Amino acid sequence: MNGFPLDIVLAIIGIAVPIVAFVWEFVLVGRKRLGYRVQMDTPVTGEIESVFPGVLPQLRPDGGATAPDLQDLSVVLVRIENSGITDVDSADYASPESDPVGLHIHFPHRRVIGMAVTELSDDALGDSLKPGTGIGSREDTQHRVGIIDLPKVPMDRGDHYKILAILQRTAGAGEYPEPVVRAKLKGGRVSETRSRVGVSPKLLALIGFLVAVIAAQFVFNLDDNPASGEAADCVSGTLTLVGSTAFEPAVRDAAAEYGKHCAKARFTFEFDSSDRGLSREDEEGKNNPGLLAISDGxxxxxxxxxxxxxxxxxxxxxxxxxxxxxxxxxxxxxxDVYAGRVDNWQLLGGPDLPVRVVNRALGSGTREAFRAHVLGDGQPPSPAVTSCRGIAATNPPGVSFCEVPVTNDMLKTIADLPGSIGYSEYSDAARASGVETVTIEGHTPDRDQVLGHTYPFWSVEYAYSNGELPADSLAAAFLRFLTGGTGKDVLRAHGNTPCGELPNPTSCTP
Structure with a gap:
């Protein structure tokens, strides 16, 4: 993306944001924090006595006939806790030093009939919640709000206490407005906490943010991925490939695969034999990186x-x-067959059928590989050849010889001419119809047999340029693709073993 390292920036953001969120939440604003939670807010029923036996008499004020008529009552249980990561001292409450009150619990549309401290996480907290410490209740009659005042209770990390209050409605109907705790901390805050059931909204937001960062990185990498657009080693231009017809199908498929990644790359194919390809490269390839020859050997x-x-x-x-x-x-x-010493297949366990020997024309890389690895240098010169089509038409007795220029002609001739024998690149033969492959001394043409030196008929495919190729040329990029990219998979699919995958790549020589 024009050289801008967006993937690195996204990775940094993905790491930095959780760290900043942690520091902000737990070191800065969340370092010192008081939380409150309304654990119960319900109309008074007989169940209250069963849950909190003996509490209601404490809450019901004395006064005899002057005692208020306890109608439309409700009971509220509020938990006050130190939810930060440090202790809270009396001096941390942001109220005047002369004022012993640190927290206020407001009950809109209700007055406080009575209250009690019902639970202390540490008995020492009780010393700060005794009468005369600032604890008490009152009513803001103008706004119809009942208020419980709580003292500046020092609380260690994780400490909590609970306030149970009995209230009477003063206005409204239906559900009661929720109680609210009001206070301020120096360098901290007071906030409502939720029951730790399910996932917190903040955690969900952080997870959503990280998912968005990952998705953005995926889209960015997909955009930069060779399979989705321009390849990292994508070069435009035109490249003409010449040479071996045996290796032509693999090269064509590799070029098609490269073209999927690089829409501006153009390939032309003019395969007619290894020798002719080399000659053309020698004559036309100087200062011409748009020409590349492929040779069997x-x-x-x-x-x-x-x-x-x-x-x-x-x-x-x-x-x-x-x-x-x-x-x-x-x-x-x-x-013996290619020397003309076998004229009928009966001599080799076959039917009574004259032998038709088909060779590739001179200049063929496949023919040279056949000579070097199978026939050897001691083989006598080939007998006179005639036309393969003429042999099929006249069906002469005895052994006959003919030649074909390219691989496809070899495969077609063998399929059409009874008694014929020839040779071909293995993957081409395996896909062809009307021909049968022949093992050599019981060994099949596969990589392990070749590496084990038990199968003799193999060669190395070469690419030739006239001089060194410019690094930014299509030819150089395509060769890199063939030897180090997806092109290797294409070569392998055609039955070839990329040289770079051999146990010893330097052994990739004929």
Whole structure:
């Protein structure tokens, strides 16, 4: 987002706000705090005597015939507590030193008939609540408010006491207005506390704030995530990819995946063989970072200016027409077939069917990998070749040889030509219809077999540029994507093993 570290700012806010809230709540305003809670406010019934036996006689004032008629009475129980984190001393009450009263409980529309202290968390509190300490009751007749005055009681952290009062209505009807405690603390506050059941609104607000911060970070990261918009290594431009037809499907899919992240990146594909791709890179790639060649194996001699980069270990397989009926061959049998020493599949346990040997044309990286890893240098020159289509049309007796230029032609020829044998990149063959793969000496073309040196037919896929690529070029970004990004998943899905995932990446050489 234009280089502004919004994610860092959000993280700092997410940490700072809870800390500030804690300091504000418990160190500053909440460090010294008195709380009050109305635990009961109910009309007088017979149940009061059962809950507080012997209390009502204390509350009913003496006076004989002059005693007030106790009609429309209610009983209120108020808890006063030190809800802060420090002790509260007598000097902490914000009232004149000469005034012994520190708290006032107001009962709108009611007068106080009587009162008593019913519970002390510490017996020592009783010394501050005796008659003559400032405790008492009175009435503000002008505003019809009954008032209980409470002294400046010193309270340690967590201390509390309760006041039970019997009241008589003086105005109004229905539910009584709620009692209110009024007082001031120096450097603190007095506030109503709630029963600790459920979640407090402040905690809910803090949780909501943190959720909002997390959501904002998620949206920000989603916006910066390569999967949702422009990739972190997204470069616009056009890149032409040439070379290996065996590796073409994997490269095409990787380019499509890169294009999902980088809408301004354009790819063109002109694969026609490894050798032709290298030649074109050598001729047209100088000072042209928009051209990249893919090769099944190293470049060989004649291309001194081409810079190699290993991409993945690729496995190949022998393939046959389904009519051949042979599912495993030894290396020597493959060599005999491609030397023309086997002219009928009966000699290898198959049906009475002449052998049709299909090779890739010269310049094919797959053909070079086949020669280097399977046939070997001692193989005699290939017999004369003819047209694959001509062989299919004339069906000559004995062994016949033909060549095809690209992988798709190899797969189609093997599927259409009875008795044919060829080779292909394994993942292409596995997806093709009308061909069957052949194991080599009982071993299958997978990574573990190759790393264990039991399966011989494999090679390394290379990318070549003419000289070093500019770091900000699409070609350089795409290579980084292939070797270190989601592109590796694409290569793996096509049966290749990215070189960077090998136990020893330096061993990713043919």
């Amino acid at each position: 190293p470049k060989g001699v004649g291309y001194p200016s081409l810079v190699p980069r290993t991409l993945a270990m690729s496995t190949f397989t022998m393939i046959v027409n389904p009519a051949v009926g042979v599912h495993d061959l030894t290396v020597q049998q493959i060599r």
